[in-house]
Amino acid sequence: xxxxxxxxxxxxxxxxxxxxxxxxxxxxxxxxxxxxxxxxxxxxxxxxxxxxxxxxxxxxxxxxxxxxxxxxxxxxxxxxxxxxxxxxxxxxxxxxxxxxxxxxxxxxxxxxxxxxxxxxxxxxxxxxxxxxxxxxxxxxxxxxxxxxxxxxxxxxxxxxxxxxxxxxxxxxxxxxxxxxxxxxxxxxxxxxxxxxxxxxxxxxxxxxxxxxxxxxxxxxxxxxxxxxxxxxxxxxxxxxxxxxxxxxxxxxxxxxxxxxxxxxxxxxxxxxxxxxxxxxxxxxxxxxxxxxxxxxxxxxxxxxxxxxxxxxxxxxxxxxxxxxxxxxxxxxxxxxxxxxxxxxxxxxxxxxxxxxxxxxxxxxxxxxxxxxxxxxxxxxxxxxxxxxxxxxxxxxxxxxxxxxxxxxxxxxxxxxxxxxxxxxxxxxxxxxxxxxxxxxxxxxxxxxxxxxxxxxxxxxxxxxxxxxxxxxxxxxxxxxxxxxxxxxxxxxxxxxxxxxxxxxxxxxxxxxxxxxxxxxxxxxxxxxxx
Amino acid sequence: xxxxxxxxxxxxxxxxxxxxxxxxxxxxxxxxxxxxxxxxxxxxxxxxxxxxxxxxxxxxxxxxxxxxxxxxxxxxxxxxxxxxxxxxxxxxxxxxxxxxxxxxxxxxxxxxxxxxxxxxxxxxxxxxxxxxxxxxxxxxxxxxxxxxxxxxxxxxxxxxxxxxxxxxxxxxxxxxxxxxxxxx
Numbered sequence: 216x217x218x219x220x221x222x223x224x225x226x227x228x229x230x231x232x233x234x235x236x237x238x239x240x241x242x243x244x245x246x247x248x249x250x251x252x253x254x255x256x257x258x259x260x261x262x263x264x265x266x267x268x269x270x271x272x273x274x275x276x277x278x279x280x281x282x283x284x285x286x287x288x289x290x291x292x293x294x295x296x297x298x299x300x301x302x303x304x305x306x307x308x309x310x311x312x313x314x315x316x317x318x319x320x321x322x323x324x325x326x327x328x329x330x331x332x333x334x335x336x337x338x339x340x341x342x343x344x345x346x347x348x349x350x351x352x353x354x355x356x357x358x359x360x361x362x363x364x365x366x367x368x369x370x371x372x373x374x375x376x377x378x379x380x381x382x383x384x385x386x387x388x389x390x391x392x393x394x395x396x397x398x399x400x401x402x403x404x405x406x407x408x409x410x411x412x413x414x415x416x417x418x419x420x421x422x423x424x425x426x427x428x429x430x431x432x433x434x435x436x437x438x439x440x441x442x443x444x445x446x447x448x449x450x451x452x453x454x455x456x457x458x459x460x461x462x463x464x465x466x467x468x469x470x471x472x473x474x475x476x477x478x479x480x481x482x483x484x485x486x487x488x489x490x491x492x493x494x495x496x497x498x499x500x501x502x503x504x505x506x507x508x509x510x511x512x513x514x515x516x517x518x519x520x521x522x523x524x525x526x527x528x529x530x531x532x533x534x535x536x537x538x539x540x541x542x543x544x545x546x547x548x549x550x551x552x553x554x555x556x557x558x559x560x561x562x563x564x565x566x567x568x569x570x571x572x573x574x575x576x577x578x579x580x581x582x583x584x585x586x587x588x589x590x591x592x593x594x595x596x597x598x599x600x601x602x603x604x605x606x607x608x609x610x611x612x613x614x615x616x617x618x619x620x621x622x623x624x625x626x627x628x629x630x631x632x633x634x635x636x637x638x639x640x641x642x643x644x645x646x647x648x649x650x651x652x653x654x655x656x657x658x659x660x661x662x663x664x665x666x667x668x669x670x671x672x673x674x675x676x677x678x679x680x681x682x683x684x685x686x687x688x689x690x691x692x693x694x695x696x697x698x699x700x701x702x703x704x705x706x707x708x709x710x711x712x713x714x715x716x717x718x719x720x721x722x723x724x725x726x727x728x729x730x731x732x733x734x735x736x737x738x739x740x741x742x743x744x745x
Numbered sequence: 746x747x748x749x750x751x752x753x754x755x756x757x758x759x760x761x762x763x764x765x766x767x768x769x770x771x772x773x774x775x776x777x778x779x780x781x782x783x784x785x786x787x788x789x790x791x792x793x794x795x796x797x798x799x800x801x802x803x804x805x806x807x808x809x810x811x812x813x814x815x816x817x818x819x820x821x822x823x824x825x826x827x828x829x830x831x832x833x834x835x836x837x838x839x840x841x842x843x844x845x846x847x848x849x850x851x852x853x854x855x856x857x858x859x860x861x862x863x864x865x866x867x868x869x870x871x872x873x874x875x876x877x878x879x880x881x882x883x884x885x886x887x888x889x890x891x892x893x894x895x896x897x898x899x900x901x902x903x904x905x906x907x908x909x910x911x912x913x914x915x916x917x918x919x920x921x922x923x924x925x926x927x928x929x
Contacts (some may be wrong), residue, residue, distance in 0.1 A: 218857060222868070336853070339850055339874050341779070341853065343850065343852070366850050367850055367853065380857075383854060384857065384858075386863070387758070387761065387858050388758075388762070388861070388862070391754065391757040391758040392757070394757050395810075396753060396757070396801070396810055397753055397754055399752065399810075400750065400753060400807065401749050401750055401753060403749055404749060404751075404754050595909055707844065
């Protein structure tokens with residue numbers, strides 16, 4: 216029991232700690248703002264008019280401010296890649312947390328939706344109260360023009376009302392297109408709707424202009440609840456003298472605050488997109504195209520000033536196929552000092568990859584004999600954006616690593632193996648276990664050259680003591696494998712890297728979280744392809 | 746690039762709008778605001794829209810993912826035949842349903858969202874999409890063909906043993922050599 220708790224904490228502790236911090240910040244902000252409006256003297260008259268609706272709407276607005284500013288940060292991919300690369304700034308635990316940046320973005324997005332619902336409902340109640348409790352004593356406080364004005368008219372004729380309506384509509388479009396099914400099957404709808412965020416932020420920053428809610432500025436001269444000149448209370452006149460107001464109540468609307476929260480992350484994100492656009496404006500030169508069995512094509516390319524670490528991925532854009540579609544592919548060879556070309560392996564699955572490979576490779580013609588290609592091929596223009604960091608970069612930072620790949624998921628580990636082939640020095644890594652599961656035997660030909668080279672190197676040089684390499688038929692028995700690894704690496708921290716279908720990653724995750732009698736801790740790192 | 750299925754997005758929007766209509770209607774009736782009859786209508790309309798939109802359509806090409814427990818809803822929706830298959834009918838139906846929601850403050854948002862969903866359904870209908878029920882695949886066990894019970898009586902024809910012996914002096918050439926010449 217204690218041992219499984221230890222494994223669980225090692226694997227899940229960091230993520231849950233950040234989650235609790237974030238929930239705590241949201242709760243604290245909500246309660247602080249709520250109490251400010253509930254008990255603050257400067258809101259006394261407004262509270263009497265609007266009631267709890269005012270407090271709830273303002274409290275949810277402050278939580279929305281926080282989440283709208285946080286939601287952009289996990290999407291600054293180049294910045295996160297940079298943080299991952301600088302080992303001086305971040306520890307391995309921090310880098311492991313960066314793997315969950317998309318999950319954090321989704322969490323902030325969901326909380327924006329939930330608190331928007333709360334905020335809108337509370338403001339609808341406020342609008343009704345503005346209309347019903349029209350105040351004749353303090354006309355400056357009113358939003359309605361006369362008592363009993365139709366609340367729908369109030370919404371449509373004030374800036375906060377109209378901007379709020381547009382914000383809700385944009386949020387509705389973004390939310391409905393972000394569901395799992397739409398992302399999986401119609402990614403373009405998701406991508407184009409999500410890019411409406413810039414309109415959302417611009418409208419958000421002008422949402423508070425017009426000042427619907429006002430606070431009282433002269434509390435000392437006019438304590439709330441004091442009696443005006445033509446009022447008198449039922450108690451003695453002496454008390455009446457003390458409670459007379461010095462002057463009339465003065466009200467002032469709030470200065471819009473949202474831009475303080477939001478402008479920083481928004482500028483950062485826009486700067487990052489601009490930087491990525493500039494960096495990817497130079498097209499790459501395609502050097503070779505190789506066709507492999509089982510619908511895989513290898514592409515070798517050249518680009519000036521392109522540096523990448525093993526495990527990173529790039530995003531391809533081919534205007535000849537589709538102007539606006541961008542597809543991520545993991546690098547299988549990184550550029551080194553000796554060799555400047557870098558490569559990707561792409562599997563032909565959807566229509567973009569099909570069209571792309573058609574443009575790259577000649578079509579096999581059945582009637583002619585296959586002759587070697589002598590003429591220069593005219594390759595399509597290709598742009599790459601990246602490289603971006605991924606969890607698989609951490610393979611070198613553990614003493615012992617286990618890499619599990621399913622099918623085409625082997626690509627990040629192929630890059631790792633290439634890097635190790637060039638020279639196994641300067642890394643913390645002492646021992647690497649590599650498991651590659653494929654449906655068809657022919658798939659192993661994708662990296663046959665790499666595997667043979669590794670085998671030869673480990674046979675010829677004494678530094679590398681090869682462990683046995685096995686080819687087995689049937690599904691691997693993960694529990695036995697992990698027990699074996701645990702027995703030979705007692706009391707060590709082993710990094711498990713999985714890149715494959717959900718079934719494998721779920722099983723491995725469960726195994727990593729469960730108890731180990733050998734005292735080994737398995738840290739689970741997952742990389743998923745979309 | 747690729748065929749975008751607008752109906753899938755319209756379906757998500759319509760389901761969400763149904764829920765928003767339902768919530769707005771409940772708030773309107775509970776608070777007994779002015780015009781609460783519209784809120785009561787919105788509750789009924791919201792429930793109807795949710796039931797109609799819950800079963801997802803089968804994709805034209807590729808795998809379809811269905812919502813949990815949608816089979817019974819699929820059966821109900823399928824029984825209306827062309828009324829539910831056609832997206833023009835759905836577009837106009839949603840446009841008609843959403844109009845009364847616009848008269849009350851609590852249900853205005855549901856009305857606008859359902860209106861947007863109806864526009865996207867119209868776009869899907871113009872592009873020729875229609876609703877297909879997802880039925881569970883029945884893997885019928887095919888009976889094996891009749892002649893599988895009778896194995897062949899004689900071995901296959903083979904060349905005489907002399908030509909069958911392996912040519913050890915030229916293994917590479919032997920691999921490509923046919924013991925019996927192949928006639929063109």
